[in-house]
Amino acid sequence: MKWRGLIALFGVAAVVSPCAAYAQKGALPTIGYLGFDSADKSKDLLVAFRDGLRTKGLVEGQNVTIEYRFADGRYDRFPELIADLIQDRVRVIVAATGTNGVLATTKATKTIPIVFAIAMDPVLLGVVSSLNRPGGNATGVSMYTPQLTAKRLELLAELTPGGGTIAMLVNPTNPNANVVVSDAEAAAKSLGRQIHVLKASTDEQISAAFGEIRNRKHAALLVSPDAFYIARREQLAALCEQYRIPATYEWSFFVKSGGLMSYSPRITDVQRQLADYTAKILSGARPADLPIEQPTRFELAINIKTAKNIGLTIPPYLLARADEVIE
Incomplete structure (x- = not known):
């Protein structure tokens, strides 16, 4: 024993x-x-x-x-x-x-x-x-994956069928910047749209970028993946609402903070x-x-309240595809 x-x-x-x-x-x-x-x-x-x-x-x-x-x-x-x-x-x-x-x-x-x-x-x-x-x-x-950038641009194109240049906010201190811009330019070309890259790595540069978006009357905004922008998601959402600019972001928590739309991994x-x-x-x-x-797994998140605040109507078929809708 x-x-x-x-x-x-x-x-x-x-x-x-x-x-x-x-x-x-x-x-x-x-x-x-x-x-x-x-x-x-x-x-x-x-x-x-x-x-x-x-x-x-x-x-x-x-x-x-x-x-x-x-x-x-x-x-x-x-x-x-x-x-x-x-x-x-x-x-x-x-x-x-x-x-x-x-x-x-x-x-x-x-x-x-x-x-x-x-x-x-x-x-x-x-x-x-x-x-x-x-x-x-x-x-x-x-x-x-290049397809993520392409998908975010495709969503913006669906929201702005009248055409127009899509602004892209990029942090030049991010080592990914050139690759992401290249992906966006290739995707925009396939959609028949133009990309205007705006570089911003400080709060002041973000404000200046939005002033340029307003002055050039850009149709929409693609915010590139970056931790600096994530930490300023409320500021970005507020500026987009102030200038009535439809924008797509990297993560769903941008949308929960007032951003219009995101497409990303969970x-x-x-x-x-x-x-x-x-x-x-x-x-x-x-x-x-x-x-x-x-x-x-990837998810599409849409903020209906933000869409209303900027005078944008989200197509019903797009809402039906959304994994998360914030009202």
Whole structure:
């Protein structure tokens, strides 16, 4: 009986996960979560991330701890925040930051595992060697596809059938800028429309860009993917309403903040994907061996109230296609 008890004991110990082992020793593994926005504006994302961890058996405060750092929409804060996480000896850094934050994180450490979400081809940026075998200390979710930009432009064209130039707001400090502009120009050409690129990386430049949109009487606005713009989504929505400009955005939370329309992957799905990677790494997997994933579900969100405020009628067929309608 004693031998059977010992065998049973060791059998149980053999299947205890690394995270559970840490909990037994009293030293919980720590996840470093780096966000591009403020803590307050990131609540929904964090709920999805923690839910994703929970489905993998990881519960904050029980068998894992999380150190949070938020850039408040400022790229220049990333190096300092990343250094803090490295000093805290986190087991993995989740860079839910967009391109600039991911590049800053991969530059800061070549040893700590990194899980990222990026709206660009990570191979093209040099973040990983290949999508199937990243090969370094970083892996994650790539949300880049030229079809996303084309779809957002197509939606604007449907809302402005009378034609006219479509303005495109681009942050020139974003490494993705040239690629996104190239995608937009190709898509606009196929639609028989013109694109006018307006560069803005400060609040003052955003205001100036909207003045130019008004003066040139542009038909609509495409806001390119960028963490700086995400952090200023209320400001962008207010300016679009002030100048009565229909606009499409990257994420549905733009629409929840007063923006007209978005077409994107489901951001909560992306957060759960990040949680899945994190759990695998804490259980011993190497980022180098974990293939880059891409979203499989996309959603169209439309704000009816905003449409009314700018004097725009959304076609019924477009409303029928929407996954989320805010009234």
